Amino acid sequence: MAEQSTQSIFIDADPAAVMAVIADFANYPVWAGSVKKADVLAAGADGRARRVAFTLDAGPVRDDYELEYRWDGDRRVEWTLVKGQMMRAQNGRYVLEPSGGGTNVTYWLSVELAIPMLGMLKRKAERVVMDTALKELKKRVESATG
Numbered sequence: 570m571a572e573q574s575t576q577s578i579f580i581d582a583d584p585a586a587v588m589a590v591i592a593d594f595a596n597y598p599v600w601a602g603s604v605k606k607a608d609v610l611a612a613g614a615d616g617r618a619r620r621v622a623f624t625l626d627a628g629p630v631r632d633d634y635e636l637e638y639r640w641d642g643d644r645r646v647e648w649t650l651v652k653g654q655m656m657r658a659q660n661g662r663y664v665l666e667p668s669g670g671g672t673n674v675t676y677w678l679s680v681e682l683a684i685p686m687l688g689m690l691k692r693k694a695e696r697v698v699m700d701t702a703l704k705e706l707k708k709r710v711e712s713a714t715g
Contacts, residue, residue, distance in 0.1 A: 573679040576592055582714040584665040584672045588643040590710045591663060592617050600709040603627035615640060616667075622649065627698070632656060653658040653666065657681040 580587050590596075597607040604628035612618040625632045634653030640646050643665060650659035652696050658681035666673045676699050 574699055575675065575677050576674040576703055577582050577673055578698045578707055579668065579671055579673055580707045580710050582710045584643040586669055586711050587665055587674060587706070588646070590706060590713065591646060592640075594618055594621050594662075595656075599644045600705055602705060603698075603701075605654045610635065613638075613640065634659070655683055657683050674703065674706070675702050 590600075594607040594609055597604040599682040603625055604623060605626050606622075608622045609618040609620070610622055611618070611620040611688060618638055620635060620637050622635045623633070625634070632655040633652055634656055635651040636648040636659065637651050638648045645662060645664050648660070650656055653659070659679070661676070661678040664675045664677075666675075678699055
């Protein structure tokens with residue numbers, strides 16, 4: 570199994586508010602800096618996206634890819650790569666836990682690129698992606714609820 574990177578952040582909002590932002594793919598290009606496009610291709614019975622196509626431009630890393638999502642209410646969302654150009658695999662999840670009037674959000678991510686990359690560099694890149702994503706998520710949720 571591929572190694573995963575993990576990071577957490579506290580967001581001053583309830584889990585439902587946090588998950589609403591995570592599930593709002595149409596607005597990812599507004600607040601998630603490297604996401605240039607996010608299109609929901611299929612929705613599940615609960616109305617949340619089941620499959621989403623992304624266009625990513627993170628400087629030297631550009632990719633068009635599709636992810637498939639599995640939702641567990643406002644507690645957890647997991648995803649896996651369906652297809653991509655630069656990525657061979659991507660598995661991730663957000664777990665939301667209520668805490669002191671807000672939410673602890675833990676993000677797990679594992680990515681395998683089609684081009685070889687040293688493990689240390691890959692984990693560093695994952696950490697940068699995760700750190701940026703969590704900070705952008707926090708800013709978006711707290712500005713919407715504040």
